[in-house]
Amino acid sequence: MLILKINFIDKIFAILLFLLGSYIAITAISYGYAQGTSPGSGFFPFWMGVLIAGLSVVNFVRSLAGKEHLEEELEIPGLIKSLEISAALLVFVLTSDYLGMAVGCGLLVLIVGWIIRPKWDFLFALKIMATSILFPIAAYFMFGVYLNVPVPKGILGF
Secondary structure: OOEEEHHHHHHHHHHHHHHHHHHHHHHHHHHOOEEOOEEOOOHHHHHHHHHHHHHHHHHHHHHHOOOOOOOOEEEHHHHHHHHHHHHHHHHHHHHHHHHEHHHHHHHHHHHHHHHHOOOOOHHHHHHHHHHHHHHHHHHHHHHHHHOOOOOOEOOOOO
């Protein structure tokens, strides 16, 4: 079985997260940074993207400078699972305009749950289904209603 050094994986992951954070920040600008005196729908994703990209640069520089000594190893199945979750997040970001945030979040929860545990027992399935329904509703009320931030609505209108 092929085993990779965590230090190498850490550098690759930092580069990928920098690219993802940059994409999120750049895309968020098109949502509108502000609406009058209140934050627009792009305000939160913009700063999250900047934070992800910035911390990824810090992580990469620390790794290159030898400030972090990661000696563990990672087996390929664990790496594949991490890449699958990252790919699911990327697909969510790329399709949120089309699907809408609520539908996209719900699907993301289901997909990540399946990646983490491909064989579901009844209790796990119940928890994932409840989370995939309740989380998007809670996020909509928090951002769309309470904070009055317009969230992307997809083909279903929510």
